[in-house]
Amino acid sequence: MPIVQVELLEGRTLAQKRLLVEKVTQAIVESIGAPAEKVTIIIRDMSKDNYAKAGKLASDE
Amino acid sequence: MPIVQVELLEGRTLAQKRLLVEKVTQAIVESIGAPAEKVTIIIRDMSKDNYAKAGKLASDE
Amino acid sequence: MPIVQVELLEGRTLAQKRLLVEKVTQAIVESIGAPAEKVTIIIRDMSKDNYAKAGKLASDE
Amino acid sequence: MPIVQVELLEGRTLAQKRLLVEKVTQAIVESIGAPAEKVTIIIRDMSKDNYAKAGKLASDE
Amino acid sequence: MPIVQVELLEGRTLAQKRLLVEKVTQAIVESIGAPAEKVTIIIRDMSKDNYAKAGKLASDE
Amino acid sequence: MPIVQVELLEGRTLAQKRLLVEKVTQAIVESIGAPAEKVTIIIRDMSKDNYAKAGKLASDE
Numbered sequence: 120m121p122i123v124q125v126e127l128l129e130g131r132t133l134a135q136k137r138l139l140v141e142k143v144t145q146a147i148v149e150s151i152g153a154p155a156e157k158v159t160i161i162i163r164d165m166s167k168d169n170y171a172k173a174g175k176l177a178s179d180e
Numbered sequence: 181m182p183i184v185q186v187e188l189l190e191g192r193t194l195a196q197k198r199l200l201v202e203k204v205t206q207a208i209v210e211s212i213g214a215p216a217e218k219v220t221i222i223i224r225d226m227s228k229d230n231y232a233k234a235g236k237l238a239s240d241e
Numbered sequence: 242m243p244i245v246q247v248e249l250l251e252g253r254t255l256a257q258k259r260l261l262v263e264k265v266t267q268a269i270v271e272s273i274g275a276p277a278e279k280v281t282i283i284i285r286d287m288s289k290d291n292y293a294k295a296g297k298l299a300s301d302e
Numbered sequence: 303m304p305i306v307q308v309e310l311l312e313g314r315t316l317a318q319k320r321l322l323v324e325k326v327t328q329a330i331v332e333s334i335g336a337p338a339e340k341v342t343i344i345i346r347d348m349s350k351d352n353y354a355k356a357g358k359l360a361s362d363e
Numbered sequence: 364m365p366i367v368q369v370e371l372l373e374g375r376t377l378a379q380k381r382l383l384v385e386k387v388t389q390a391i392v393e394s395i396g397a398p399a400e401k402v403t404i405i406i407r408d409m410s411k412d413n414y415a416k417a418g419k420l421a422s423d424e
Numbered sequence: 425m426p427i428v429q430v431e432l433l434e435g436r437t438l439a440q441k442r443l444l445v446e447k448v449t450q451a452i453v454e455s456i457g458a459p460a461e462k463v464t465i466i467i468r469d470m471s472k473d474n475y476a477k478a479g480k481l482a483s484d485e
Contacts, residue, residue, distance in 0.1 A: 120475060120482070122244060122283065123448075124429040126344055127456065133229055135456045137237055142451035143428075144235030150444035151436055155234045159281065161187055161244065162230040168316055169345040170425060173338045174327030176320055177425070181292060181299070183366060183405065184265075185246040192273055194351055198359055200272035204245075205357030207264035212249065212257045216356045220403065222309055222366065223352040231242060238242070248405055255473055259481055266479030277478045283431055284474040290377055291406040295399045296388030298381055303414060303421070305427060305466065306387075307368040310395065318395045325390035326367075333383035334375055342464065344427065353364060360364070370466055412438055413467040417460045418449030420442055 121147050122159045128177065129164040136162060182208050183220045189238065190225040197223060243269050244281045250299065251286040258284060304330050305342045311360065312347040319345055365391050366403045372421065373408040380406060426452050427464045433482065434469040441467060 123143060131139075144158045167178035184204060192200075205219045228239035245265060253261075266280045289300035306326060314322075327341045350361035367387060375383075388402045411422035428448060436444075449463045472483035 120431075120433050120470075120477070122281065122431040125452075126425075126427040128425050131456055133237075133239070136229055137240065139452065139455035140232035140237055141235045142455050143448055144232070146447035146451040147430075147444065150447050151432065151440045158234065159244065160232040161226060162232075163224070163346070164230070165344060165425075168319055169347070171323035171327070171343040171345075172425070173341060174324045176316075176323055178316070179320065181248075181250050181287075181294070183248040183403065186269075187242075187244040188273065189242055194359075194361070196273045197351055198362065200269065201354035201359055202357045203268035203272050204265055205354070207268040208247075208261065211261035211264050212253055219356065220366065221354040222348060223354075224346070225352070226242075233242070255481075255483070258473055259484065262476035262481055263479045266476070280478065282476040283470060284476075285407070285468070286474070287405060290380055291408070293384035293388070293404040293406075295402065296385045298377075298384055300377070301381065303370075303372050303416070305370040305464065308391075309364075309366040311364050314395055322391065322394035325394050326387055329386035329390040330369075330383065333386050334371065334379045342427065348364075355364070407468070409466060409468075412441055413469070415445035415449070415465040415467075417463065418446045420438075420445055422438070423442065 120157050121151070121153050122161070123147070124161045124163065126163050126165055128170060129166055131164070181218050182212070182214050184208070185222045185224065187224050187226055189231060190227055192225070242279050243273070243275050245269070246283045246285065248285050248287055250292060251288055253286070303340050304334070304336050306330070307344045307346065309346050309348055311353060312349055314347070364401050365395070365397050366405070367391070368405045368407065370407050370409055372414060373410055375408070425462050426456070426458050427466070428452070429466045429468065431468050431470055433475060434471055436469070
């Protein structure tokens with residue numbers, strides 16, 4: 120039943136996302152013993168105008 | 181005050197979304213007695229590259 | 242694959258939550274045609290100290 | 303460590319978002335004493351087809 | 364219509380939260396011109412066992 | 425900058441969470457090349473009354 124939401128800065132390739140969901144699923148299986156079939160992952164791509172650290176947009180860095 | 185966030189695979193029509201927000205709002209009104217005016221719904225469309233089950237992207241199924 | 246996150250002010254009974262997940266699931270099935278088995282719902286209870294509208298906590302109303 | 307997620311109806315300018323992250327970060331620093339460097343903000347733009355109040359999409363208002 | 368979700372490490376006082384929602388609401392009003400009445404804020408308290416940076420729980424720091 | 429939110433059914437031990445954040449962080453580092461220091465993870469524990477699949481609460485299974 121684990122549900123994972125991942126926010127990433129946009130620009131990740133399909134190959135990177137494919138690897139990410141494989142590896143994150145495996146990480147959850149190995150750490151808490153949930154079956155892989157129960158792991159759901161949602162990725163959300165953030166534009167650099169939509170992410171800020173310390174009061175500053177990533178697009179302004 | 182209920183706030184509902186719904187993640188859907190992209191491709192839903194406007195008519196489907198219109199129906200979804202009507203029906204989900206009504207479902208909440210009927211189940212917990214919140215007034216319809218207080219129900220907020222956010223829909224987020226996921227691309228098939230951004231959703232995975234069992235370590236596999238929906239776009240790879 | 243729809244994933245629904247519902248924030249509610251705390252104090253809902255188990256019976257209300259049971260009804261809520263039944264009815265919201267049905268609402269999604271009827272509106273977008275997703276099979277019920279694919280609908281996941283997460284409920285999160287908010288204390289009145291953790292919800293604000295118009296800059297005012299619910300516990301201060 | 304505060305993490306802030308903000309959903310906005312689409313159409314905000316870059317200047318508005320820049321101001322928003324500055325001011326929201328400052329608001330958190332002043333209210334709870336977290337250092338600005340620890341404040342993360344994610345903005346998500348909603349289309350009017352993806353936001354509903356009282357069972358009605360914003361695009362239908 | 365802005366909806367703000369704030370994750371904080373637990374331990375904030377009611378007075379801090381009261382100030383936080385006042386100031387964050389004002390920050391949004393001033394930056395994007397949304398009316399205060401439309402700003403919704405949800406606070407979620409995280410225990411130190413439920414927050415990690417760089418692969419390390421806050422409770423292990 | 426990746427931000428990961430993980431919803432788990434309650435009952436995980438501290439040791440399991442410690443392992444989870446280590447392994448998930450590593451999974452993200454290896455798949456997209458983000459530095460470990462930039463990976464933030466939030467865990468949220470769900471009670472069985474707050475999670476449903478197919479219209480049925482986990483506590484009713």
